[in-house]
Amino acid sequence: MNGWSGKRLRVDLSTGKSISEPLSYEYRRKWIGGRGMNSEVIYSEVPTTLDAFDPEARVCFGVGPISGTAAPASGRVTISCKSPLTGGFGDSNMGGHWGAEVKYAGWDQIIVQGKAKHPVYLWIDDENVEIRDARHLWGKFPREADTMIKQELGDEDIHIVVIGPAGENLVRYACTFNDVYRAAGRCGQGAVIGSKNLKAIAVRGSGSVGIARPKEFFDVCNRLRQGFKDDPMRKFLYEVGSLSLINVANHDGWLGIKNFQQGSHPDAHLMSGEEHATTVLKHREGCFACPICCGRFTEIKEGEHAGEYGGGPEYEHSVPTGPRVGIFEPNAIWHNMILTNNYGLDGIECGGSIATAMEWYEKGLITTKDTGGLELEWGNADVVAKLIGMIAMREGFGDILADGASRAAERLGLGDEGQKYTIATRGMCLPGDDPRGLGFAYGVGFAIGTRGGCDHLRCLASLELSGFMYPGLNTKILGDERPVKPTTTVGKGYCCFYEENQKAMVDCLNVCCFTTHWSYAVLTADQVEYFNAATGMDITEEEFMEVGERVVNIERAYWGRMLSGLREDTIPERFMKEPMPQGTPDQTNVGATFPVQKILPGYYKYRDYDLETGFPSERRLKMLGLDYVAKDLAPLRAKYNSEAEKKKKKYYY
Amino acid sequence: MAVFTKAEAKRLAELDDYYMALLDALKKAGVLDDGAHRRYMLTGYYRLVEFLQGKKLITAKQAQEAMAGGFTSLVESLVG
Numbered sequence: 121m122n123g124w125s126g127k128r129l130r131v132d133l134s135t136g137k138s139i140s141e142p143l144s145y146e147y148r149r150k151w152i153g154g155r156g157m158n159s160e161v162i163y164s165e166v167p168t169t170l171d172a173f174d175p176e177a178r179v180c181f182g183v184g185p186i187s188g189t190a191a192p193a194s195g196r197v198t199i200s201c202k203s204p205l206t207g208g209f210g211d212s213n214m215g216g217h218w219g220a221e222v223k224y225a226g227w228d229q230i231i232v233q234g235k236a237k238h239p240v241y242l243w244i245d246d247e248n249v250e251i252r253d254a255r256h257l258w259g260k261f262p263r264e265a266d267t268m269i270k271q272e273l274g275d276e277d278i279h280i281v282v283i284g285p286a287g288e289n290l291v292r293y294a295c296t297f298n299d300v301y302r303a304a305g306r307c308g309q310g311a312v313i314g315s316k317n318l319k320a321i322a323v324r325g326s327g328s329v330g331i332a333r334p335k336e337f338f339d340v341c342n343r344l345r346q347g348f349k350d351d352p353m354r355k356f357l358y359e360v361g362s363l364s365l366i367n368v369a370n371h372d373g374w375l376g377i378k379n380f381q382q383g384s385h386p387d388a389h390l391m392s393g394e395e396h397a398t399t400v401l402k403h404r405e406g407c408f409a410c411p412i413c414c415g416r417f418t419e420i421k422e423g424e425h426a427g428e429y430g431g432g433p434e435y436e437h438s439v440p441t442g443p444r445v446g447i448f449e450p451n452a453i454w455h456n457m458i459l460t461n462n463y464g465l466d467g468i469e470c471g472g473s474i475a476t477a478m479e480w481y482e483k484g485l486i487t488t489k490d491t492g493g494l495e496l497e498w499g500n501a502d503v504v505a506k507l508i509g510m511i512a513m514r515e516g517f518g519d520i521l522a523d524g525a526s527r528a529a530e531r532l533g534l535g536d537e538g539q540k541y542t543i544a545t546r547g548m549c550l551p552g553d554d555p556r557g558l559g560f561a562y563g564v565g566f567a568i569g570t571r572g573g574c575d576h577l578r579c580l581a582s583l584e585l586s587g588f589m590y591p592g593l594n595t596k597i598l599g600d601e602r603p604v605k606p607t608t609t610v611g612k613g614y615c616c617f618y619e620e621n622q623k624a625m626v627d628c629l630n631v632c633c634f635t636t637h638w639s640y641a642v643l644t645a646d647q648v649e650y651f652n653a654a655t656g657m658d659i660t661e662e663e664f665m666e667v668g669e670r671v672v673n674i675e676r677a678y679w680g681r682m683l684s685g686l687r688e689d690t691i692p693e694r695f696m697k698e699p700m701p702q703g704t705p706d707q708t709n710v711g712a713t714f715p716v717q718k719i720l721p722g723y724y725k726y727r728d729y730d731l732e733t734g735f736p737s738e739r740r741l742k743m744l745g746l747d748y749v750a751k752d753l754a755p756l757r758a759k760y761n762s763e764a765e766k767k768k769k770k771y772y773y
Numbered sequence: 774m775a776v777f778t779k780a781e782a783k784r785l786a787e788l789d790d791y792y793m794a795l796l797d798a799l800k801k802a803g804v805l806d807d808g809a810h811r812r813y814m815l816t817g818y819y820r821l822v823e824f825l826q827g828k829k830l831i832t833a834k835q836a837q838e839a840m841a842g843g844f845t846s847l848v849e850s851l852v853g
């Protein structure tokens with residue numbers, strides 16, 4: 121078979137059995153791989169009423185038809201589950217080399233269900249699957265566990281997915297690693313994996329990926345790789361990493377400082393990628409087949425944390441436990457980054473939860489009586505570092521924040537006033553980008569993201585972020601250059617629709633979005649070209665984008681089944697009502713607010729979402745071959761608009 | 774070719790959400806059928822321009838201008 125392996129592995133940890141399931145031509149064509157296949161499994165096999173930690177819940181690891189090939193950055197893997205953080209649909213993806221190894225072992229997807237009696241890890245050696253004792257690995261940091269498993273299996277070259285102590289302790293936003301430092305951060309898959317008593321999945325593959333038309337495929341890949349040489353975004357990402365955004369964000373006022381009370385600060389440059397590269401950068405490292413190589417490693421050289429070493433930083437990981445909690449001292453930020461990685465925590469939700477608690481403290485909603493004596497003042501680096509450990513180990517006040525900001529507000533009995541400061545939608549803290557400056561299409565992504573309020577990586581409307589580096593690109597795709605301006609509403613509805621479908625395809629192929637959205641060196645037509653050459657399936661650009669639309673719709677429908685729709689498509693009040701204050705003299709967005717409601721109706725038109733409920737329309741679902749989904753949603757449309765339902769405030773599910 | 778009136782062209786240029794309005798207007802004028810309307814919604818503006826050129830509704834030069842100047846330039850070419 122070309123492209124795909126044509127089968128997936130299902131492991132039941134309760135029974136100890138594993139089976140291989142064939143993936144039909146029709147199924148592969150309909151869902152492609154990675155996020156697409158995973159989303160289909162979550163929709164079909166995980167009831168919305170099931171607790172995310174129920175043994176019957178699934179966690180899916182999906183790779184795509186070009187994973188493990190010469191296509192640029194084709195080694196990513198998507199992990200999907202019902203999120204224990206939001207209670208709704210959840211997924212996240214990561215780079216590294218594990219995805220490619222899964223493919224070489226002969227699998228397109230791994231589904232894990234059930235719960236082992238004691239801690240175990242999976243050893244997948246091509247077709248052979250073994251469940252091994254992991255009691256001695258429980259409690260270990262990812263780096264230690266990775267080393268121990270490699271020693272045990274006698275092979276340094278295998279690749280391992282592993283969780284940290286936070287996942288074992290069911291912190292609702294525990295993340296998952298592979299190759300020690302590559303993390304799937306959002307939605308809490310690490311906790312679902314931990315709930316199954318699964319510590320790690322080690323994989324060794326000796327196979328290869330079949331290519332239908334090798335010459336054509338390698339010609340496309342070579343052409344695209346050449347294109348990266350002159351790509352302006354690649355240069356930034358390689359030289360300075362994603363922290364190249366710090367100075368830009370500070371200038372344009374979208375750095376989420378002190379829980380988004382500010383967007384710019386005179387000290388922000390201290391943690392910029394430019395500063396990092398000349399002070400603590402140890403070395404750079406890329407994921408499988410990556411022409412960009414944005415990854416970096418840090419060694420702290422001075423102060424109380426001197427000698428600490430770890431993967432990162434990355435913008436979205438470091439802003440939440442830095443500026444978002446009022447910390448600008450770089451070594452304290454790198455220390456927090458190393459801590460969250462060691463414990464296996466999603467840096468965004470972790471920092472977001474701490475920042476929220478700091479604002480509750482500032483506003484007098486909580487006191488030291490609630491926090492166990494911790495003084496949650498902005499910029500208190502000692503308290504933040506201490507809390508990170510307490511969250512991971514579920515100790516004291518950390519146990520409350522381990523449930524995420526929205527659930528913590530409820531546990532503390534803070535009501536709507538407490539929820540107002542969570543800076544979250546659908547139960548998930550937003551990443552560190554303020555739409556009042558970053559861009560309105562990005563902000564719409566926060567409202568409609570199909571994995572909750574994250575969604576710097578769902579809608580991924582980079583046409584407005586990096587579009588200025590690619591003159592003419594907005595016109596080519598959107599028909600106008602004006603949408604490149606972040607704070608305009610012009611063209612943003614279509615921008616969101618196009619980019620969201622396109623990003624879904626990037627996640628179905630499991631290539632890195634830095635090659636397709638931040639950098640636009642690989643466009644849709646290029647993706648169709650290498651997909652067709654690899655698989656021989658020969659689909660059109662229209663069909664390709666339609667798969668993306670299908671994936672978005674089935675994820676949206678999962679939320680619909682939970683009665684989450686149009687009323688929940690919103691963003692924190694702060695962005696809509698509080699004009700951006702001035703933080704630095706040259707900040708460009710002073711006074712800006714974000715009129716999300718002005719853009720959403722246009723976006724719904726492209727989606728054909730039902731304007732009463734925000735659910736995907738029956739017509740569109742049927743057009744996408746999702747008749748069974750339309751049937752599921754039919755009785756829920758009236759229910760969503762019942763008076764009883766309208767009165768409910770849903771902060772999470 | 775004459776597809777739009779000047780008033781329609783002006784209306785489109787003033788809209789925030791111009792692309793759906795453009796596709797709808799082309800459908801109403803009989804230039805796009807349902808399938809083509811959907812196709813160019815999924816694949817983007819440049820594919821629409823290619824289609825219009827392929828149908829000889831705009832010349833190669835007009836297509837080039839439409840790619841440089843965006844949809845307002847395209848609409849101008851289609852004003853009767």
Ligand code: SF4
Pocket residue numbers: 193215216405406407408410411412413414415632633634635
């Ligand atoms: S750009 Fe960075 S995250 Fe993406 S594949 Fe390359 S190294 Fe990994």
